Amino acid sequence: MAGQWRNETGLPSFYSPKTAPQHSESDTDEVPSVPLEDDNPISSHDAAVHRIAGSSSTIQPPPPSLLSPSFTPPATPGTITPSASISSITGASISAASPSFRPARAVPVDSSLSGPESGCGSNKPRLVERLPNVECIVRARIPTVTGTEMFLHLYTNDIDNKEHLAIVFGDNIRSKSLDAPRPGETETDRMVRGAYVGRLYPGRTTSGMMRPSDATPAAENNNNLAGSNSDIPLVRIHSECYTGETAWSARCDCGEQLDEAARLMALPSNKAGGVIIYLRQEGRGIGLGEKLKAYNLQDLGSDTVEANLLLRHPADARSYGLATAMLMDLEQTEIKLLTNNPDKIRAVEGPNREVIVRERVEMVPLSWRGKGGFRSKEVEGYLKTKIEKMGHMLDMETK
Structure with a gap:
């Protein structure tokens, strides 16, 4: 059903595989993933949306004018995916779960x-x-x-x-320019602009940054x-x-x-x-307005390089x-x-x-x-x- 919906509406599929939100073991209201006809589960968020909408027996796709909230924000930093996706970068073992997959080199x-x-x-x-x-x-x-x-x-x-x-x-x-002390600033000033070590918490009074006269400044970490x-x-x-x-x-x-x-x-x-x-x-250096003009030129038959050149811009500025x-x-x-x-x-x-x-x-x-x-x-x-x-x-x- 999911694949059919994507073909009928022409909407792009997700940037990255969906992930389930993190819940603790004590969570009792977690909405389970709902399997679709192509065995690709939708996220618990989408299932909740459909349930709230009253679709208890049949999952209805959203109207074509709506895009999935999975796009915003992209929920991928730190997502657990098969180790093969990063094996050449981190040295993790390669998974054989997807025989068509070639990891990045x-x-x-x-x-x-x-x-x-x-x-x-x-x-x-x-x-x-x-x-x-x-x-x-x-x-x-x-x-x-x-x-x-x-x-x-x-x-x-x-x-x-x-x-x-x-x-x-x-x-x-860490940033050298951020950690460098500034004339007249207080410890609170340093923490407010982010020049601190460790974590901030209510009631904290010092940045934890050592003074230049100390032997090993924290900024050198x-x-x-x-x-x-x-x-x-x-x-x-x-x-x-x-x-x-x-x-x-x-x-x-x-x-x-x-x-x-x-x-x-x-x-x-x-x-x-x-x-x-x-x-x-934006737009390889030409700005958003000129980039949108280039899109129109692409719809008229130019490719991305030709469109920039027709607008009297470099291919990459x-x-x-x-x-x-x-x-x-x-x-x-x-x-x-x-x-x-x-x-x-x-x-x-x-x-x-x-x-x-x-x-x-x-x-x-x-x-x-x-x-x-x-x-x-x-x-x-x-x-x-x-x-x-x-x-x-x-x-x-x-x-």
Whole structure:
């Protein structure tokens, strides 16, 4: 029934496999998952919605004008999924539950080399002349709908007036600029802007940050470890995509990539933590208004690259200097980069390789891996264009 409903309405399927909400053993009002004809259970939330609506005997699909609340927010950080989905990243054993599933690969890269052996493609991305000056002005703990916690860092800079973000998974990744003492501030001031260690609680009076004169400042408790690649954090450089992340667009896989990056970074087996650098450069740098014009051009027959060019924009106008500077502020100078875009590897490293990308972890669409996700003619054309015209390293034979 579920598959039939999706075909009839044309709605995109979920970004990620649904998960049941967390309940304690003492919960007595938990709504059980309801099996459908294709053996895919719907979530207890959806079952409750149908029950409240009075559909006690037959599950009725929502009207075509409604989208499932499972889209908002994406309930994936830390979700337990088969270990095969992250085996190449965390070293967990590969599950044989899905014979069609090929786990994501982590490929060593070295941008100091030239040619195919570098693993960075043949293009020479545009590099910034200097890294911008960035400052983290506030940090806050974000509990997620799955129980995982992350820390949201808000940054200012000296090249634009936008609020760029770093979403940090793990307790050991800290911002130098946030932790630095500021003249005249009180302990309460420090806690309010997020410059504290441990957890906040009612009645707390000190930040727990040691003074510069102390031997080992708490700010030095960073995840800047040397050694095996298991000590290197996962990093995703993600450019804002309102349509794909908020409006459930099936024209791109941006929402799915953000969702999957958060899930991988929040897994308990990922001991090194992770960082999503969220840059406010909508539409590959052209802005939301021009991006919507490009969508109309795509409906008139252009692909995503041709549409940008017809609007007199570059195919990709993004810059990654801010990402490099933010990673340096978080003291992450060796990373594993979640991307299919070879241009990002060298661009994120900075003009003088201030940050080193040790591995590139591919981001294969979930539907290509037999792990849910969604399909549409628009996203298939979008991915095809990124591979053929933008050089993205995404093996279409994995489909």
